[in-house]
Amino acid sequence: MRGVWTTADVRSAEQRLLAVTPEGALMRRAAYGVSVRAAALLTRYAGRVAGTRVVLVAGAGNNGGDALWAGYFLRRRGVAVTAVLLRPDSTHPEGLAALRRAGGRTGSAESVDVAGADLVIDGVVGISARGPLRPDAEAVFARVSAPVLAVDLPSGVDPDTGAVTGPAVRATATVTFGALKPVHVLNPQDCGDTTLVDIGLGGELGEPELRQLDAADVAAAWPLPGPADDKYTQGVTGVAAGSATYPGAAVLAAAAAVRATAGMVRYAGPAADVVRSHWPEVVATGSITDAGRVQAWVVGPGIGTGRQGRDQLAYALAQGVPVCADADAITLIAAHPDVLDARDPATPLLLTPHDGEFARLTGSAPGPDRVGAVRRAARRLGAVVLLKGHRTLVAEPGGRVVVNRPRGAWLATAGSGDVLSGVIGALLASGLEPWLAAAVGADVHARAGELAARGAPTSASGVLAAIPDAIRQARALAA
Ligand SMILES: NC(=O)C1=CN([C@@H]2O[C@H](COP(=O)(O)OP(=O)(O)OC[C@H]3O[C@@H](n4cnc5c(N)ncnc54)[C@H](O)[C@@H]3O)[C@@H](O)[C@H]2O)[C@@H](O)CC1
Ligand SMILES: Nc1ncnc2c1ncn2[C@@H]1O[C@H](COP(=O)(O)OP(=O)(O)O)[C@@H](O)[C@H]1O
């Protein structure tokens, strides 16, 4: 798992490291990393490094210092470097001296030919950023047509929430140092492709604020049958979804569970005939009380918010197995919190709301601080909460939060949430801890969306069909 740290954590870790590191060494390490990435971008976009033109936009702090030192390293590779100094009187002195020593030039926002650059390096502001780009920097970036490499983070974007509240840099790529910060995972659109340069901060960092799964985490967690397994030992998934009028949710959720793991899936509900006709391997019954033993229940998609749905939910919650409550089950819990009384407190509950369901469940919309909102909800409900969206978040009551890596927006299609709940149910039944089941399920769901789409719109059925390839992809990347 990759960790993500707040700017406050990074700053205090940096202070400890600075105290035991020779003066200027960390900045040179950071800046060298920026120059290497800059050279790669120049090769890609201009076809060469020597002879190209790079413009640095340097603010008043150490972020500007990084950019100036990166300019120094690029000069040594034959690049013509010019720095726009936004605050000439408080520019980083050593960085400026190094750039000048290497033959770099400086100028004002008006005098430098920003439009003619092959690459622009954004050193306006880093982890001490507050608020959007100020008008002087905004005017410079308005003239940029070249790719932009952001130093540490795109200036104008909030480092801890990724929020954009005014003018901000939209980077082609970002080079960050020591640790990923929330902006990099919460606002990947404005960071572009982010690279992390190791400046030796690792040992100084404590518990991360956020976590992100790698393919290796997904591959390690995904349940596969072993020689001693049979259809029961891998965990039987129970799906209580759909209705006679709306059988689609039942078919999608049950099928997703079938696609996600080997073993067995039971379906219980009014769409039993339809589910059976599409997926003969599903053991389907009309009533949840006749379903037989399962190791986890998925309950909610399409069950309705009336008496029948409420009874199904209460029954699932009373079976002493983990429950993934989705869609109508969430609305039912919001309207009748007493339904949770049926739950054995020792059995895990996982809720998978979208923003509207989250508002119903907690009384307020997630707002701009989605991480804080989902963390508070998980703590208050004593449940794992997966907040759906472009960057799906998964929080557990203890405070750990995973942020899922978006792979396009292909999953914004009707029924894709039903597919997600089926996948998560299968992982819960296999015995994965709920927080990991939700995070790993969201990862494979996003991979399946991307594989199904391959550049053109897809549908929930397409996402469903791509689940095996998504699992194969994660396993191949991890191998
Ligand atoms: N501390 C360290 O050990 C290291 C720090 N490094 C760099 O240092 C940066 C942090 O440097 P600083 O703490 O000096 O601060 P910054 O360079 O992030 O910001 C400098 C100043 O800009 C002003 N500012 C805030 N918001 C602004 C806005 N929206 N528009 C314009 N100006 C704004 C503030 O007065 C702030 O103090 C990191 O992001 C990283 O790039 C790297 O050199 C690696 C080592
Ligand atoms: N813009 C987006 N980018 C990436 N994923 C998205 C986007 N919009 C929605 N999704 C994902 O699609 C799924 C939609 O689920 P849900 O809202 O329950 O829809 P439905 O009820 O139609 O199944 C969720 O997994 C969500 O995270």
Ligand SMILES: [K+]
């Ligand atoms: K920056």
